[in-house]
Amino acid sequence: MTTGVKVRQAGRRFGSRTVLRDVDLDIAPGEFVALIGQSGSGKSTLLRAIAGLDPDATGAYEVPDRHAVVFQEHRLLPWSRVWRNVTLGLNETNLRERARRALDEVGLAARANAYPGTLSGGESQRVALARALVRTPGLLLLDEPFGALDALTRLKAQALVARLWTEHRPAVLLVTHDVEEALLLADRVLLLDGGRIAETFDVDLPRPRSIGHPRFVALRRQLLAGLGVADAEEKL
Amino acid sequence: MVSHTLEPLTAANTADAPAVKGPPGWRKLARSVRKLVGLAVIVVVWQLLAARGDLGNQTPTPGQVLVAAYDLIRSGVLLDNLAVSVVRVAKGLAIGLSAGLALGLVAGFSKAGEDFVDAPVQALRMLPAVALAPIFLIWFGLGDLSKVALIAFAPLFPLYLNVLGGIRGVDERLIESARSCGVGTWGLIRRVILPGALPQILVGLRQSLGVAWIVLVVAEQTATTSGLGVIINDAKEFLQIDVMFVVVVVYALLGLATDALVRLLERRLLSWRRGYAGV
Numbered sequence: 001m002t003t004g005v006k007v008r009q010a011g012r013r014f015g016s017r018t019v020l021r022d023v024d025l026d027i028a029p030g031e032f033v034a035l036i037g038q039s040g041s042g043k044s045t046l047l048r049a050i051a052g053l054d055p056d057a058t059g060a061y062e063v064p065d066r067h068a069v070v071f072q073e074h075r076l077l078p079w080s081r082v083w084r085n086v087t088l089g090l091n092e093t094n095l096r097e098r099a100r101r102a103l104d105e106v107g108l109a110a111r112a113n114a115y116p117g118t119l120s121g122g123e124s125q126r127v128a129l130a131r132a133l134v135r136t137p138g139l140l141l142l143d144e145p146f147g148a149l150d151a152l153t154r155l156k157a158q159a160l161v162a163r164l165w166t167e168h169r170p171a172v173l174l175v176t177h178d179v180e181e182a183l184l185l186a187d188r189v190l191l192l193d194g195g196r197i198a199e200t201f202d203v204d205l206p207r208p209r210s211i212g213h214p215r216f217v218a219l220r221r222q223l224l225a226g227l228g229v230a231d232a233e234e235k236l
Numbered sequence: 237m238v239s240h241t242l243e244p245l246t247a248a249n250t251a252d253a254p255a256v257k258g259p260p261g262w263r264k265l266a267r268s269v270r271k272l273v274g275l276a277v278i279v280v281v282w283q284l285l286a287a288r289g290d291l292g293n294q295t296p297t298p299g300q301v302l303v304a305a306y307d308l309i310r311s312g313v314l315l316d317n318l319a320v321s322v323v324r325v326a327k328g329l330a331i332g333l334s335a336g337l338a339l340g341l342v343a344g345f346s347k348a349g350e351d352f353v354d355a356p357v358q359a360l361r362m363l364p365a366v367a368l369a370p371i372f373l374i375w376f377g378l379g380d381l382s383k384v385a386l387i388a389f390a391p392l393f394p395l396y397l398n399v400l401g402g403i404r405g406v407d408e409r410l411i412e413s414a415r416s417c418g419v420g421t422w423g424l425i426r427r428v429i430l431p432g433a434l435p436q437i438l439v440g441l442r443q444s445l446g447v448a449w450i451v452l453v454v455a456e457q458t459a460t461t462s463g464l465g466v467i468i469n470d471a472k473e474f475l476q477i478d479v480m481f482v483v484v485v486v487y488a489l490l491g492l493a494t495d496a497l498v499r500l501l502e503r504r505l506l507s508w509r510r511g512y513a514g515v
Contacts, residue, residue, distance in 0.1 A: 051416055052416075053412055053415070053416060068416070068417070069413070069416045071409070071413060073409065075409055075410055075412075075413035077410060077414070077427065077428060077431070077432075078508055078509070078510075079431040079432070079434070079506075079508045079509075080427070080431075080508075088414060088417045088419060088427065089414065089417035089418035089419040089423065090418075115507075115508040115510075117508060117509070117510040118510075131417065135417075135418075
């Protein structure tokens, strides 16, 4: 778990369309990196390549053995109870207790025996987080995990991720299109454009972060400019 | 400018979803009664029409059929032959369902498997059991084997089709996320693919069981010395129309019983499902 992530010349083509080209990326152990970009910028493609979910991606990937993914949809098995979902793929003893502890961390120990169909969107996503945490990952890959949540639930879920990251300190790669989310959570924000890392922003803000902080506002403006939406922002 | 700091999430601000409540007892009872009403209507209409002679002067009333059934049960004829038929169906289903499931799994799990298996299965599927009955007599002899083989053959296809369709319908994203959780091939089959395909597989099972009873009738039409088909053939010989009706009713009851069995399975195995149940 002492190794971070080292990606060299990551590439991916879909037919004649190149979605990722020669991306180099390092994530230090315990570092929180956000990957931001417009739709189709290749950010999810890069995450999937790092997760080892894309056999057609090219390049060299050094990734901690223990890594876990949380997707935009919770992707829980509807026919398995919550605790069985959390421990999916583990084959140690005392799974129930491990699931309970992980669920406790996301505030859902009481729902261990429920079926996912009875959970709300936010709860489901927290179970998906517990499923990732129970693996004590050296790298946590978050693929727009809060994209489908309502604004209020999203804020709570972001705070939960911030807390869990502080406690467990995995390296995190968060894919998002939400500038504020990236700035609230990440040590470093990478802006992906046209399959390349176009810009890197070090988020030198004290934690817990406030969106009213002048430095936050400045970074936000820079990031939006990088995304090409600064003009629209000014008009609002 | 709105300024806020993120507060960590605690159990206190996450209200649990309310538990799903079952219908009250009287409503359950009302449903059971309602389920019987349709059948009761058929029996009553039959009784009225037969008693008035509207179904021809040969058609017995349900009451007369009941009396004939009582006699057949007392003499042991009905139960003995029923047992023979049930064993035939059980044997045939054991073979046919296993084969349908196995072929469906092979075709479902690998593209190569589908390429090998699907075309021959689809071709055989089109052969009607009625046409095959005499051929099976030639191949498997006049004994039990030809009947069992015919009953094994027909139910294979509905199950095969639904197993394959069910597997193809499993959400790819669930498979991907299970893989990312370190689930191996066997775990994938057991934890993701089979449960995901199960609703469809049970639909296939229901169809297969129905087909099995129909083919039983066909199989017992010729070269048989025991089984429900023999009762009906003998009755036809001696124009015992009430006895013929007894067997027809028994067929119907067997169909209902097997269907109830699958419903029970569905309730057990698919309790996680939250599909539309109707109003």
